[in-house]
Amino acid sequence: xxxxxxxxxxxxxxxKWEIVLGMNLYQVIKLLKxxxxxxxSVTLVYNDKDPLSADYxxxxxxxxxxxxxxxxTRQSLKLIELYDLKKVKLKxxxxxxxxxxxxxxxxxxxxxFGPTRPGDYNRESQSFLMHFPGLTFFFxxxxxxxxxxxxxxxxxxxxxxxxxxxxxxxxxxxxxxxLEFIVPPLPVQCFNRSVFLDKLSNxxxxxxxxxxxxxxxxxxxxxxxxxADNHADYLDATVHFDDTCQDVLSxxxxxxxxxxxxxxxxxxxxxxxxxxxTQRSQENSDYFFNYVNFGLDILFDGMNHTVKKFILHxxxxxxxxxxxxxxxxxxxxxxxxxxxxxxxxTPSTRWPAIQEIFDKHLKPCILNRSSSIxxxxxxxxxxxxxxxxxxxxxxxxxxCASVIFINHKD
Numbered sequence: 508x509x510x511x512x513x514x515x516x517x518x519x520x521x522x523k524w525e526i527v528l529g530m531n532l533y534q535v536i537k538l539l540k541x542x543x544x545x546x547x548s549v550t551l552v553y554n555d556k557d558p559l560s561a562d563y564x565x566x567x568x569x570x571x572x573x574x575x576x577x578x579x580t581r582q583s584l585k586l587i588e589l590y591d592l593k594k595v596k597l598k599x600x601x602x603x604x605x606x607x608x609x610x611x612x613x614x615x616x617x618x619x620f621g622p623t624r625p626g627d628y629n630r631e632s633q634s635f636l637m638h639f640p641g642l643t644f645f646f647x648x649x650x651x652x653x654x655x656x657x658x659x660x661x662x663x664x665x666x667x668x669x670x671x672x673x674x675x676x677x678x679x680x681x682x683x684x685x686l687e688f689i690v691p692p693l694p695v696q697c698f699n700r701s702v703f704l705d706k707l708s709n710x711x712x713x714x715x716x717x718x719x720x721x722x723x724x725x726x727x728x729x730x731x732x733x734x735a736d737n738h739a740d741y742l743d744a745t746v747h748f749d750d751t752c753q754d755v756l757s758x759x760x761x762x763x764x765x766x767x768x769x770x771x772x773x774x775x776x777x778x779x780x781x782x783x784x785t786q787r788s789q790e791n792s793d794y795f796f797n798y799v800n801f802g803l804d805i806l807f808d809g810m811n812h813t814v815k816k817f818i819l820h821x822x823x824x825x826x827x828x829x830x831x832x833x834x835x836x837x838x839x840x841x842x843x844x845x846x847x848x849x850x851x852x853t854p855s856t857r858w859p860a861i862q863e864i865f866d867k868h869l870k871p872c873i874l875n876r877s878s879s880i881x882x883x884x885x886x887x888x889x890x891x892x893x894x895x896x897x898x899x900x901x902x903x904x905x906x907c908a909s910v911i912f913i914n915h916k917d
Contacts, residue, residue: 508596508606510598513589513677525696526538527697528680529692533830536565536830546570548569550565551563551566552564552566558906563582571591571594572595573588574586581834583691585690586688589678589679592611597611599619612672613673643677644674644677645674646672646674702723704802704835705836707721708720708838709839710745714844717747720745722741722742722743723742725741726738727739727740748814762796765794768792799832799833802821805818816911819911819912820834821908826902836854838851839910841895842864846864861894862892871890871901872891873889873890887903897910
């Protein structure tokens, strides 16, 4: 049985790991994978037809822990739900209030947490809710006799032996307003001296994309005097096509990884590829800087080591590359230079809205992703649409899986 300590407005943790409100979905999945000796079963639930219509949830079914992630903003953890408490042992500041030997009755909760205000009675579910800052207890059905007296709290009621209300569910969330689940910022524990992306936009000049502008989040050296809970600083950086890898490293830092292209399946369409003497050697192959925390890949030319492509990833669960990146929070200006129509594109924008501002609709290229080890792709093909010097990779549900910026020289 998993032994978990809860901290209101903040987290759940064991002796080996901690899940904190505000963590990104990518981070939590990675943490659970590293602790698969403790967490045996995890199920991701989402709406594949409209992934932004509801929260993403990770259900740790063996341990009765349900993690709710906001799907619209940054896939951040906003609610920790504990249900079916018979499967988990719970503590608060070292005091056990739920275990096979300790039943979490109203008396136990009063003793451990010391309620400071009366709870709320829900007539429809005949349940009683007790609120603390960032923490709510749900008690099992206790009957309509409580309604008239609930203003005094459950402790003012008398129950027969063995029939004291028992906690059926617990919510942990940020903020002080009961059951208002705000999306907290990335907690300082998750920085670990890394750099994260706040927002990304495209830079254009003479009707061509010349680069990207990034607003970065870094850990502050000290808490702000006006906000002790704010541990983040913001930096602005720009990366342009034809920048060298040294230029990129100096403005946005080191990547999480470097990947060298070993094959190019598109080169068969290039007539010059039949000339073996012009083919690049392995030493001169193009390579990617993988910025996982940004949801960004930057492709460099292997000959002159300059930027030739940007790839932005949305990290939707219904895509082959899900759980490979943080979601890239972009705001891109897409413009029809013939008509003057333009549109601000974000990860929430569907392809039909982008298509509306253009008169000519070219047929997309179909992309089938698979690995050399596992050739199956349960999500099916995606469709790549060329718009100006951008390629939108669109899934079957109309959302963009990635956006690619191409150097107009290429």
